[in-house]
Amino acid sequence: MTPTRHLFLGMVLTGAAGFVDAIGFIELGGYFTSFMSGNTTQGGTGLVNGEWPVVVLTLCLVGLFFLGSVAGNLLALFSLRWGPAAVSGFVAIGVGLALVLVLLGIDQRQAMLFLALAAGAQNAILPMRGAVRLGATFVTGTLYVAGQDLALALRGKVPRWRWLQHLVIWLGLLGGAILGALLYRFLGIQALLLPAATYLAFALGHLMAAQRVPPHSA
Numbered sequence: 001m002t003p004t005r006h007l008f009l010g011m012v013l014t015g016a017a018g019f020v021d022a023i024g025f026i027e028l029g030g031y032f033t034s035f036m037s038g039n040t041t042q043g044g045t046g047l048v049n050g051e052w053p054v055v056v057l058t059l060c061l062v063g064l065f066f067l068g069s070v071a072g073n074l075l076a077l078f079s080l081r082w083g084p085a086a087v088s089g090f091v092a093i094g095v096g097l098a099l100v101l102v103l104l105g106i107d108q109r110q111a112m113l114f115l116a117l118a119a120g121a122q123n124a125i126l127p128m129r130g131a132v133r134l135g136a137t138f139v140t141g142t143l144y145v146a147g148q149d150l151a152l153a154l155r156g157k158v159p160r161w162r163w164l165q166h167l168v169i170w171l172g173l174l175g176g177a178i179l180g181a182l183l184y185r186f187l188g189i190q191a192l193l194l195p196a197a198t199y200l201a202f203a204l205g206h207l208m209a210a211q212r213v214p215p216h217s218a
Contacts (some may be wrong), residue, residue, distance in 0.1 A: 007165060010126055010134025012018025012170035013202070015071065016195040017122060017137035018176025020095060021151070023184050023192060024115045027108050034119035034137035036062050058095070061116045068120025076124040081213055087125045092199035099192040108189075118199075125202065139170045163171035180190070 017034055024033035032038050038049035039058040045053030075090060076083040094114045119137045126135040136142065146166035152158040183191040 006126070006134065007168060008079045008116060009202075010136075011168055012198065012209055013122065013125060014137070014139070015179070016173035016198045017135075018121060018173035018178075019180035019183075019195045020115055020119065020176075020192065021137065022177040022180035023189070024112050026181065026184055027102075027112050027189065028088050030055060031061060033061065033112060033115035034065070036065050036138075037140065050105055060113055064113050064116040065120040069123060070115040070126035071117075072118075072121030075121075082207075084125055085203050085210055088199050088203035088206055091118045091122045091125070092196055094121065095192055095196040095199060099196065102189045113187030122199075134169070136169070139173050142166045142169050155175030 005013055005028070012206050021176045023036045025031065031042065043055050043058030044063070046058065054206035071090065072087045075086040078086070084148070088140060088191050094117050098111045098114040098118075143166070149158055149166065153160050153163055180191060180195075185192065185195075
């Protein structure tokens with residue numbers, strides 16, 4: 001896979017993560033399905049203020065994100081050949097399950113917990129390419145590395161425009177969040193069909209790619 005194509009796929013995945021997180025943020029009333037730093041801060045504040053529902057919700061979101069990351073990495077490590085397809089399928093199922101539960105009348109906050117599980121797993125779909133974290137559900141580190149690379153570029157220590165590839169990933173998350181919030185206005189929770197289909201497409205694409213790899217080289 002060429003570096004440009006790899007970066008593009010990473011941007012699409014990050015965009016899907018921004019899309020899902022925007023809808024989860026709206027449905028949860030200001031909590032995140034992939035931004036665990038924010039949830040941790042809110043949980044700590046809630047603990048001090050005695051807001052126990054906030055503490056429980058944020059702990060559940062953080063815990064499920066963590067479990068999702070474990071599950072995603074176990075699937076990825078189980079087989080280098082089939083791992084990316086398995087992780088993508090797992091994420092698609094998580095997003096689809098959240099949608100189905102809401103449509104069935106399950107409490108929205110409970111259903112959104114599956115988005116955190118899926119978000120944790122998504123980070124294992126694509127490996128890092130150099131210093132670029134591809135397809136991630138968070139971009140704080142990405143922005144830091146962009147600034148670091150720009151500083152190094154100004155000193156002539158790295159290629160002049162390398163820092164821009166990190167901003168591309170950030171733009172993917174921003175664009176996805178904008179699109180998710182916009183489509184949510186018109187479609188409601190059914191807007192999750194788009195990222196679910198995106199993850200399913202990644203799963204099918206990885207399956208097709210894996211079938212072309214000789215078993216002895218997997």
